[in-house]
Amino acid sequence: MTDLDLAELERLAKAATPGPWSWCAKQTADGDSWAVLDSHDHALAMNTDGWVLDAEFIAATDPQTVLALIERAESAERRIAVVREMHRPIDIEPSDTICGECSLQLPNGHFFGKVVEWPCETVKALTEGDEQ
Incomplete structure (x- = not known):
């Protein structure tokens, strides 16, 4: 574009x-x-x-x-900027990057159960067709 x-x-x-x-x-x-x-x-x-x-x-x-x-x-x-901020990447151990919005975060700050790799489907949809 x-x-x-x-x-x-x-x-x-x-x-x-x-x-x-x-x-x-x-x-x-x-x-x-x-x-x-x-x-x-x-x-x-x-x-x-x-x-x-x-x-x-x-x-x-x-x-x-x-x-x-x-x-x-x-x-x-x-x-789009608001959605990107919501779906920001979070680095977790040992070397994974997940979506902070789509993944389930427990009250103690740990992620458990539903862990969605970043970029999630929402971020992919926002960047589809981008030349970046």
């Missing part, structure tokens, strides 16, 4: 013309053209190369949409 600079995306979204944005296309003697419009029908971007799908995509990524995606990504990252 590509690293995203969420702070820079947020800065750009807050500086851009507010949405919602829309788009329109028309045929001319020279070919197709399109424009992305703000909520007052002012053109934000125009093109005459006929790539209407670009206009549709640009219009769909107005500042509010980008800010909502950033908030969703940051919220997910916060929740």
Whole structure:
């Protein structure tokens, strides 16, 4: 997955013309053209190369949409950090590493019975697809 600079995306979204944005296309003697419009029908971007799908995509990524995606990504990252902290590795003797959350810890601090090797299934699910 590509690293995203969420702070820079947020800065750009807050500086851009507010949405919602829309788009329109028309045929001319020279070919197709399109424009992305703000909520007052002012053109934000125009093109005459006929790539209407670009206009549709640009219009769909107005500042509010980008800010909502950033908030969703940051919220997910916060929740993942909490889960990672809960499912942290614990070294036990002689040389095993177990999941502190998934393994059964007795009141005396010893682990007994249900001992789950780290990374547990939860951590594996969080890291599936990571390039780390």
